[in-house]
Amino acid sequence: MSSKDRILARIRRAASGPADTEIPRDYLRVHGARTPAERADLLAAHLTEYRAKVHRTDEDGLPLLLARLLTGSRTVLAPPGLPPYWLSAADATRVHDRAASTPAELDAVDSVVTGCALAIAETGTIVLDGSPDQGRRRITLIPDHHICVVRVPEQVVDSVPEALERLDPTRPLTWISGPSATSDIELDRVEGVHGPRTLEIVLLDTDAQWGPCLPMSP
Amino acid sequence: MTAVHLGMPAFPASPAFPAFPDAAREAVRDDVLRANLRHATHTIRDKRARAVGELADWDRLRAAGKAVKDHTLAHLDRYLLMLEASVTAAGGTVHWAADADEANRIVTDLVLATGEREVVKVKSMATQEIGLNEALEAAGIAAYETDLAELIVQLGHDRPSHILVPAIHRNRAEIREIFTREMGSWGRPAPADLDDSPAALAEAARLHLREKFLRAKVAVSGANFMVAETGTMVVLESEGNGRMCLTLPETLISVVGIEKVVPTFRDLEVFLQTLPRSSTAERMNPYTTMWTGPGPSKGADGDGPSAFHLVLLDNGRTDTLADATGRQALRCIRCSACLNVCPVYERAGGHAYGSVYPGPIGAILSPQLRGTGSPIDATLPYASTLCGACYEVCPVAIDIPEVLLHLRERVAQGGPVTRRGIRVRLRPAHGHTAERAAMRAARRLLDHPGALRAGERLLARARRLAPRGLPGPGRAWTDTRALPAIPAESFRDWWARERGSTRERGTSPRGRGTPR
């Protein structure tokens, strides 16, 4: 008898329990009603609380903002599907991610700029799914500085249930809520143990009706 | 059914582990340990209460989490087969391991087949439970723990003492000393001028481990959840070491208990809300990685491992499933909230539980997974004041006190149990006369809900005080284990005074408040 058969047989002998109950789904889908602007504000507040740096701009202001955030970076890695104009004003040498790039090569890159699949306001989370504007998992992991652009309002959802239903489970999913952190030593929080030490989120206003947004932080 | 001698427990308690009261007595004398633990548990528990309070629907999420897990356990065969099919369809390979030895053998063979002699590891309770590191070492394979706390434990030749923060019994000076002394023999040494600030220590760990991440070809992980319908594996973490291990190596081997399966991708919406808040008191943990097989889109372009192996681990779980009362322990999502509110854990420390599962959940899980044959496993069901705090915080509503009483009864009086899939009758444990008396005392309390409620409230209030026994009807029940002391007023006086105002408001035999 294989272990699989043995385990399944044990389960079948063991699992004679009470009749099945329905799974109650009466928990909230969203915690509170928000306008798109409030949703973006909440996202920004929660990300800031987890020590991500949050910036706001519109399509016209994006290249200059990214150029400013990349000041001091000699190299910037961009996934293949990143809109070219995003980095049009940046001085940093653009490095392309190739399948053959080794972890050691990535380790030498200063910054990485990506888009995202969506962001969750209630938890302060961005989710990457490996789409062409986000690239491979490793590029947002090894360099020490990650800038992630979130299109507002369309990429911002309120809650975890709303996020899951928009995501494709067959894609590689990476959920990021603030920079890498540990509290293992006397519960003192330290950022940047292994993942990027600095996480910067750019909320990119794509809705002209919103009018100009003021930058969140200098 | 006749009594039979039980075979070796599935993951035996080391003979070195003394019975819980003895181990606890030692820990209670260790002032540094107790101070570290108190600071840690109180900090986390206060933060947690705030994080949970933010969700108006916490009770409903908790009920849903409980129901998802119960439903899955009731159809575990179906969901495991579904999971196997989805993981296989996504390009992964599924292995089934009935016990620790088999799981260790499978992992060792998989690693050897790659030609590699070292692996990086993501913190995982399941691999600690089966003693995987030791098994790999015996086969000439070095296993490197990459979670900072696990690294501290491993370098210190130590054992973890908490589910979430395994090195919480160590302070910064001790950690500095361990890093300085040990890192050099494992790889990149600690900087010569290492100071003991958490930032400097974390940086030393970063440098030490990065060298390993960048060259590792094989990683071993556990998983927080496995989705049957899609074959998606989920790992929650904070530091990024998990992402490193799950992304960079070519081969990924995940060892996961069979109870970690959930039916649908949607079910994650419950646990991704309850686990981080209940565990680290955050709205969301910094990193969550989900992957579905190695998949052509991942393996081919070098994004993520090109080979994925899932080892499904039984190791006493089906025996636990066979116990209608005890099986609820399999709902556990390892958030560690129950540890942080437990007055016994706070004083005894994690090591006293003689298992990788400390605290209240350890007190009900270890004796079920391993059987109650060893002194430590026979006494673990008594490692509790039954104050009910663990039940109230548990995000999947495991009634830990109920299972504790059930296990006490089993230890004291014997009865039917399932070991390695075979139903046997357990004899009353020798040398547990005290426990039998304790059971009787517990019974008496249970028959008098008012007394229990009063006693519990008293204990809850007395949690900050030094341990002593419970007077009155509870004495026999508590005199062999550490208990919080109670105020000068005697139990009986207090009860008499309180009685008038606390006349039964309900008929529940245990009278714990409903969870908030």
Ligand code: SF4
């Ligand atoms: S028993 Fe409940 S509270 Fe304790 S670790 Fe498991 S899920 Fe968390």
